[in-house]
Amino acid sequence: MSERPKLNVILCAPRGFCAGVDRAIQIVELALQRYGAPVYVRHEIVHNRFVVASLEKRGAIFVEELEEIEVEDRPVIFSAHGVPKEVKSDAVARNFFYLDATCPLVSKVHKEAELHYRRGRDILLIGHKGHPEVVGTMGQLPEGVVTLIETVGDVMRLEPRDENNLAWISQTTLSVDDTRDIVAALKDRFPNIVSPHKDDICYATTNRQEAVKHVAPDCDAMIIVGAPNSSNSQRLREVALRAGCKRANLIQRAAEIDISTYRGIDTIGITAGASAPETLVEEVLEAFSEHFELSLETVRLAEETISFPLPRPLRDSDVSATPAEKALATS
Missing domain, CATH: 3.40.1010.20 (4-hydroxy-3-methylbut-2-enyl diphosphate reductase, catalytic domain)
Structure with missing residues (x-):
């Protein structure tokens, strides 16, 4: 030989x-442990087929839309990528008990968008069209408030209503270098544009x-x-x-x-x-x-020690609460 x-x-x-992925998977695992199978998950909890398949074997059922869920008394989990507000409203209307596994760093971008909206700014979102995170972020606000920017060319073609009243945010999983080039172009064209207090890329x-x-x-x-x-x-x-x-x-x-x-x-x-x-x-x-x-x-090149807390219904102190009580605790 x-x-x-x-x-x-x-x-x-x-x-x-990363911490956000680890938290999202843990949410599904704990939901299965505490409430039993099945639990429903809207969209892949994270983008990895191996992870999804392993959770399916334990009793998780993955759907793309809430209307696919025919049983009302089972937990529903939203993926780490985040969802538009209308999805949460739909869950409430259907009387679903839901757990939100949105990565806290994505939720941070959602809050930034809402703050800019309240202050009357037009919002530019740097990201990839159709990505679940982008869909979720744009879905936090009324249609037309957020404009998607994918390239430097998009920046050059932009015709804002008021170039002195703009803010930019970004998808958390972008290329650092590509995003830097787009941001540079935005600042060059619109010197008064408002930037995030801290970089949105996680x-x-x-x-x-x-x-x-x-x-x-x-x-x-x-x-x-x-x-x-x-x-x-x-x-x-x-x-x-x-x-x-x-x-x-x-x-x-x-x-x-x-x-x-x-x-x-x-x-x-x-x-x-x-x-x-x-x-x-x-x-x-x-x-x-x-x-x-x-x-x-x-x-x-770096040590990562960050972790994120679980949703309140899944914390140890809430073990004895019923799903309805847990839903009330998160409202």
Whole structure:
């Protein structure tokens, strides 16, 4: 048997689950534990099919719209991406007991939008059309109040009602560099535009992109573990290519890897989007270890210690309350 070729593997850190994703998954798990199956989840709780499938096996039922739910007395959970206000109103009208798993950093953007609206500003949202987070953010306010900006070209074509009464906010999972260019264009065209007090792009998105930027120039190829509909995972692939790595592949599972295409390279970098569990990274390493003698190195650029509290109905002090009492507690 011939010796396995050597392969240097650089693991980016931080990688994988962020606090918002971890909280959202925990909400579904605790709801199943306390109320039993089934519990309903509107949209994928996070954009990762492995996570969704594992929760389905435990009794979670995923739907796209509330009208698909035929049973009124089961908990309904809103995904980490957030929902328009009309969805919550619909849940109340249907007498659903719901738990909101919206990431607190997304909720922060919602509150910023509402504040700008109360102050009479027209709002520009930097983001990707159709993404659930963008749909949820725009749905916090009346139609027409928020204008979506996807590119610098959109900024150039913008004709606001009052260029001195504008504010911008952003989707939390964007490319830091792309967003910086769009913001620069906005400030150049509209010097009086109001910016967020703190960057809307979340800490986890920023940290994962910075780690990839640092590692990518030293890699012959990079693998990003994540889903194709995961915005933050797609951005990691783009960042790797821009940072100088000639090849960057986004995969969901190790089974998608064509090992033969990695023969002859010296160094590969591996990271994972914020909604991808570490077990999938381990799966990728195991796949490579069957064909290569691996030399592992971890490059860590930041420590992440942030955590977010659970919704009140799921906190330990509320264990004995009924679903109706829990609903009242959150109102």
